[in-house]
Amino acid sequence: MRLLLLEDTIELGEVIDNQMTDEGHAVDWVQTIGQAKAALASTEYDLILLDLMLPDGHGIDLLKALRHSGDSTAVIILTAKDQISDRIKGLNAGADDYLVKPFDLSELSARVGAVARRYAGNPNPTIKLADLTVDLNNHQVTRAGGEIQLTAREWALLEAFLQRPGMLLSKVQLEDHLYAFGAEIESNTIEVYVSRLRKKLGKELIETVRGLGYRMKTS
Amino acid sequence: MRLLLLEDTIELGEVIDNQMTDEGHAVDWVQTIGQAKAALASTEYDLILLDLMLPDGHGIDLLKALRHSGDSTAVIILTAKDQISDRIKGLNAGADDYLVKPFDLSELSARVGAVARRYAGNPNPTIKLADLTVDLNNHQVTRAGGEIQLTAREWALLEAFLQRPGMLLSKVQLEDHLYAFGAEIESNTIEVYVSRLRKKLGKELIETVRGLGYRMKTS
DNA sequence: TAAGTATTTTCAGCTTGCTGTCAGGATAGC
DNA sequence: GCTATCCTGACAGCAAGCTGAAAATACTTA
Numbered sequence: 001m002r003l004l005l006l007e008d009t010i011e012l013g014e015v016i017d018n019q020m021t022d023e024g025h026a027v028d029w030v031q032t033i034g035q036a037k038a039a040l041a042s043t044e045y046d047l048i049l050l051d052l053m054l055p056d057g058h059g060i061d062l063l064k065a066l067r068h069s070g071d072s073t074a075v076i077i078l079t080a081k082d083q084i085s086d087r088i089k090g091l092n093a094g095a096d097d098y099l100v101k102p103f104d105l106s107e108l109s110a111r112v113g114a115v116a117r118r119y120a121g122n123p124n125p126t127i128k129l130a131d132l133t134v135d136l137n138n139h140q141v142t143r144a145g146g147e148i149q150l151t152a153r154e155w156a157l158l159e160a161f162l163q164r165p166g167m168l169l170s171k172v173q174l175e176d177h178l179y180a181f182g183a184e185i186e187s188n189t190i191e192v193y194v195s196r197l198r199k200k201l202g203k204e205l206i207e208t209v210r211g212l213g214y215r216m217k218t219s
Numbered sequence: 220m221r222l223l224l225l226e227d228t229i230e231l232g233e234v235i236d237n238q239m240t241d242e243g244h245a246v247d248w249v250q251t252i253g254q255a256k257a258a259l260a261s262t263e264y265d266l267i268l269l270d271l272m273l274p275d276g277h278g279i280d281l282l283k284a285l286r287h288s289g290d291s292t293a294v295i296i297l298t299a300k301d302q303i304s305d306r307i308k309g310l311n312a313g314a315d316d317y318l319v320k321p322f323d324l325s326e327l328s329a330r331v332g333a334v335a336r337r338y339a340g341n342p343n344p345t346i347k348l349a350d351l352t353v354d355l356n357n358h359q360v361t362r363a364g365g366e367i368q369l370t371a372r373e374w375a376l377l378e379a380f381l382q383r384p385g386m387l388l389s390k391v392q393l394e395d396h397l398y399a400f401g402a403e404i405e406s407n408t409i410e411v412y413v414s415r416l417r418k419k420l421g422k423e424l425i426e427t428v429r430g431l432g433y434r435m436k437t438s
Numbered sequence: 439t440a441a442g443t444a445t446t447t448t449c450a451g452c453t454t455g456c457t458g459t460c461a462g463g464a465t466a467g468c
Numbered sequence: 469g470c471t472a473t474c475c476t477g478a479c480a481g482c483a484a485g486c487t488g489a490a491a492a493t494a495c496t497t498a
Contacts, residue, residue, distance in 0.1 A: 410486065430483095
């Protein structure tokens, strides 16, 4: 899915950019309304993530202009907590959803996923892997009918593997996926979680590549 | 199906009118409570689409008057209002469903269709869930014959789960369902209501997904 | 309006179970 | 065998969630 991210905070913008890219979306990240207009003029997007307070104007105005011109691209608004009335204005102006900062990346993923599904017409995406069924939407994993309970971290790890099927992933890459930027991990946490995941999913799925990282078998 | 649409915004009214007419319903569109009363006095409707903020009064009052006079016509509330209690008042006053503006027309169609089916084929639609019977019309839950009394909030929460059976719902999503946009909840209200619902319905129905939200078992 | 009742919201203490770390053992490669 | 790397059981600390109860609010009835 093709996303336009309009967010002037470098820090937050980068995080969202990375996350969305990780999830397989094509992200164009711009930081001003001017740039956004240029991007929108030249490209067709499936979803716009819209910050409201921007250096060269207010996001609502962009949204209004967009809707006025007959553009019905899905829009999710990102607003600060103290701008409640903005949310209402945003929804009135034709936004599809909103998120209040600070938000969990997982929450953002869920909303974006919901929009993606709405557009793809696929209500409940699942991945089948060996005898496992992974419900990406509900964070549910089942094997032979039985449900496997995963903790948040275990799920995040599985997700990392599923996003790049069959690829070799270094511990650093996995850490980057599990821990939002800046987190310092000084122990063998990844090893521990790989171990826990294997125990729950079945050992043969995740293979160790000594000195390099891990790889999940695709079939 | 014969609909009464009470909506004072010309723009929105026209859109809904057209859409519903397209879908084969007979639509009477009025713009004030006065006109609505006149229409209701002379005609039998299957469904009322009710805006709340109206030039000559509040939609809730009409709904209350209607129910007080023993009229059980289905009502779907259309509200852009951000007042916390509107939704609750609406449901308490006997609304069947609600939609927060702006909404997708497809969403509206779906709700209207649901009401249509509810009234056409099935005079008393119920969902069976474990040993529970949930009567969607009357907002009643029974178990082994005994009736379980739910308060407005408790019902709203149950409803959120029933509308998306088996899906993982975050606390934020549940808040959005219980509290119209704009309400800020700063405590563990959702946890409290989950706790109360569990106590009334039976603990095993709602499962906690730590760090992510809750999920209601479907069977 | 005021009193009485019901519901909602908040708070605080408690429980649960996840997380990150470590240590000691296992394994692979040389 | 030796070493680097990886695996995994155990555990303390912590954060998320649960729940009883009080405070605040809404609703009802006289």
